[in-house]
Amino acid sequence: MTTLRTEVAEMGALVTERLSLALDALAGDEAAAHRVVEGDEAVNQTYVAIENRCLDLFALQQPVASDLRIVAASFKIITDLERIGDLASNLGTYALTEQRSSVPEIDVVALATDVQTMVDDAMTAYVERDVDACYALAERDDAVDANGLRASEQLVRALIEREDITDAWSVERVLDDVSRLLLTVRDLERIGDHAVNIAARTAYMVDSDRTLIY
Amino acid sequence: MSSNTVDTDQMDSQLTTSGETAEDIEDAWSDYQFQGEAKLSVEDLDVYYGDEQAIQSVSMNIPEESVTALIGPSGCGKSTFLRCLNRMNDRISSARVEGSVEFDGENIYGGRTNLVELRKRIGMVFQAPNPFPKSIKDNISYGPRKHGDLETGLLPSLLGRDDTAEEMDLVERCLKQAALWDEVNDRLDDNALGLSGGQQQRLCIARCLAVDPDVILMDEPASALDPIATAKIEDLIEQLAEEYTVVVVTHNMQQAARISDQTAVFLTGGELVEYDDTEKIFENPESQRVDDYITGKFG
Structure with missing residues (x-):
């Protein structure tokens, strides 16, 4: 049981590191972008290994009570971590695509910093079994969602209001850039949601508290 | 995680070292309400074997047409408790029972109980098949x-x-x-x-049903059987609960989790530590001692 928790914490560290690379990529670091796009395999392998460990524990040890909640919560949390790893790869891919038009400046780095902190805090709450931290984290997600929505609206509004796009070539370039930025914002917002999922499963693991799951 | 090879004496002694008091825990589950009517209602039951107390002030209601599992380490008094429910302990000369057990509202330890009639209506199946x-x-x-x-x-x-x-x-x-x-x-x-062991045990259950009981008490009914025979007995217990009230003592916690609707956990010295819906006991017990016992940590 202790090994399982350590492995999940290690997977959390691996994913946080990839998120950190994604953040550097969004800030313009091309090398970081390449590393995050190419390095998802380690997360996937860890994910499968921990999933197998959980299945072994269910089958061979038939955990109950607090042990059951650790295995069940960890089994769910690694799925969220794996998805965060995938989304970090997406962010790297977006960062590598050259922007070819002038679109409004969206502070995706600030948004990325917020969600990276949330994932960090969610894993700290898991390791320290801190239910209060889980609740605090869930509340912060509202601000991330609001910032993401504001950024998306800003992009779309600017697109609607532009009058300088006349030829088909310009339209395509602007649509490419705006779509990519919208996807970036959406993926960051999804990472925040996964961090909340991790917090929700942690609260269940510690106190059998399902409030945040619903 | 749980281990089947633990020294139960050592476990018992460790179980008493927890800081929580019986009152703390009982406060948490004593308002436990199950669905349906109480078939058996036990109030302040104490059982002594000579000077030694085997059951300490146990109170619990057992609902009709359901499976109630009694679990706990060896020597915790769960079989003694089971035998109190149809006065089988009367047959042990040193045993003394105080408190009341009401069966359909009638105290079976009252003076007017017909023991033959009582044991017909509350039948028993034992650990070893005894056709x-x-x-x-x-x-x-x-x-x-x-x-x-x-x-x-x-x-x-x-x-x-x-x-x-x-x-x-x-x-x-x-x-x-x-x-x-x-x-x-x-x-x-x-x-x-x-017949095979599993068939003999099912025959004993059939024999018990022949006198048209309301309640069937089972003391480790599958512990001497292989997994296939055990599965048949477990299926049978679940079916019987549609018509009868079943109370089963088992050492096999997974069996209790599989077949019972509610579970009572007895720990050292005949103390009923927690009694609740089986899902609650095996997913989120109130008592740390119960959590430690069922996860095999005993600490």
Whole structure:
């Protein structure tokens, strides 16, 4: 049981590191972008290994009570971590695509910093079994969602209001850039949601508290 | 994680070292309300063997038409408690029982209890299968025939009535209820001791059903059986609970989790530490001692 928790914490560290690379990529670091796009395999392998460990524990040890909640919560949390790893790869891919038009400046780095902190805090709450931290984290997600929505609206509004796009070539370039930025914002917002999922499963693991799951 | 090889004496001593008090925990689950009516209602039950107290002030209601599991380490008093429910402890001269056990609202420790009638209505199945050394058919009909049973139509043979048809109806009904009919219907006159262990145990359950009980007490009914026979007994217990009230003592916690609707956890010295819905006990018990016991940490 202790090994399982350590492995999940290690997977959390691996994913946080990839998120950190994604953040550097969004800030313009091309090398970081390449590393995050190419390095998802380690997360996937860890994910499968921990999933197998959980299945072994269910089958061979038939955990109950607090042990059951650790295995069940960890089994769910690694799925969220794996998805965060995938989304970090997406962010790297977006960062590598050259922007070819002038679109409004969206502070995706600030948004990325917020969600990276949330994932960090969610894993700290898991390791320290801190239910209060889980609740605090869930509340912060509202601000991330609001910032993401504001950024998306800003992009779309600017697109609607532009009058300088006349030829088909310009339209395509602007649509490419705006779509990519919208996807970036959406993926960051999804990472925040996964961090909340991790917090929700942690609260269940510690106190059998399902409030945040619903 | 749990281990089946733990020294239970050592475990018992460690279980008493927790800082939580019985009152703390009882506050958390004493308002436990199950669905349905209480078939058996136990109030402040104390049991002593000589000077030694085996059950300490246990109170619990056992709901009708459901499976109630009693779990706990060896020597915690769960079998003693089970035997109190149909006064089997009366047969142990040093045993002394205080408190009350109400069966359908009537205290079975009151002065007017007919013990034969009580044990007919609250039957018992033991750990080791113990069929009579008679034919399969006679194992079923022996009880009703011996005591005369108007409901089954089997009356003592001295009445000189031919009740073969009633007897066969009873044998078939009980063996079907015990999920044994298909395996033995072509050899009802064979000696019951020729059956396998699992079949013998189901025959004992069928024998218990023959006297038309309300409650069936089972003391480790599958512990001497292989996994296939155990699965059959477990399926049978779940089916029986649609019609009967079943109380089962088991050392196998996964079995309790699989088959019971509510679980009572007894720990050292005959103390009922927690009693709640089985899902609650195995997913989120109130008591740290119960959590430690069922996860095998004992600390």
